[in-house]
Amino acid sequence: MHTVGFIGLGAMGAPMAENVNGAGYPLIVYNRTRSRTEPFAERGERVADSPCEVAQASDVVIVMVTDDEALEAVLEGEEGILAGLTDGTIVLQMSTVTPAGTEAAAEAVRDVGGRYVDAPVSGTVGPAEEGTLTVLAAGPDDLLGEVEGILAAIGEPIVDCGAVGDGARMKLFVNLLLGDMMGAFAEALAFGTAQGLDYEGMLTVVEAGAVDSPLFSIKGENIAADDFEPRFPVDLQFKDLRYAVEEANDEGVPLPQTAAARETFSAARGMGHGGEDMAAVVKFFEQVAGLSVGDSSES
């Protein structure tokens, strides 16, 4: 059984690591803020002092950190993964980063004799806990086969997206849609509220029609309950919209809806809601229009 190193025990990484461990893989974990490793230490898992130490002790190193900069930070330098990789070790990169970021990481890993799989995930904290994330796997077939058991502990389905870089592309594709939908939903709710419509009535009409989506049902209830505990925070959704627009600009593809959604999320961040759940984008509309979205006439 492969020993699995896990770097990045945040909202997503911690439950993913627990599921990998639950499937029988021995773990060695690292997190920049050490307190996040405590639950693992208490369960008897090995805690490393650096990404380098994780790489030295692992057959497969999973990385689940914030963005391109964080990926680079855990790879590079004396304490980084690259400094500790032994020949053939697999780096399984699962963070949401740019295609260029993951391709550069893959090249750096291969340069020191390692192997690389690009496998971001779709889904949020609940599916991460349940082991039901959608895995967007990309890399050579034999490597995907080798890490299949680990990926299966994290989620299902495992979608073969193609070559390294295509996992990141698929992730930006789906999160572009997610951010556009959340921005449009918040805007529509603000419109309806300003028109004096009943909140529960609006949700019922959405759920009964062709625009029905689990996203609208879940976030609609969260907004009504004033529950903005971060599952997928505004900051991370903003990052993904930014990455998608930058990628599209490079390809000469206009993304007018996504650019607008990115700016809506940017405004919500500017108002201090970056750490709250993505549903808090509705607060941008509330604040600029002096509305309170989510109150039902029955309540």
Ligand SMILES: NC(=O)c1ccc[n+]([C@@H]2O[C@H](COP(=O)([O-])OP(=O)(O)OC[C@H]3O[C@@H](n4cnc5c(N)ncnc54)[C@H](OP(=O)(O)O)[C@@H]3O)[C@@H](O)[C@H]2O)c1
């Ligand atoms: N939340 C979701 O619903 C969701 C769903 C799918 C994909 N994702 C993606 O998955 C990734 C992780 O998301 P998350 O929700 O788990 O985020 P999170 O809770 O904010 O955790 C981020 C992790 O990255 C680490 N990190 C950040 N900058 C670092 C640096 N410079 N050096 C070393 N470590 C660094 C953090 O360490 P510290 O503890 O020290 O800050 C933490 O372990 C992101 O790319 C996100 O876009 C998130």
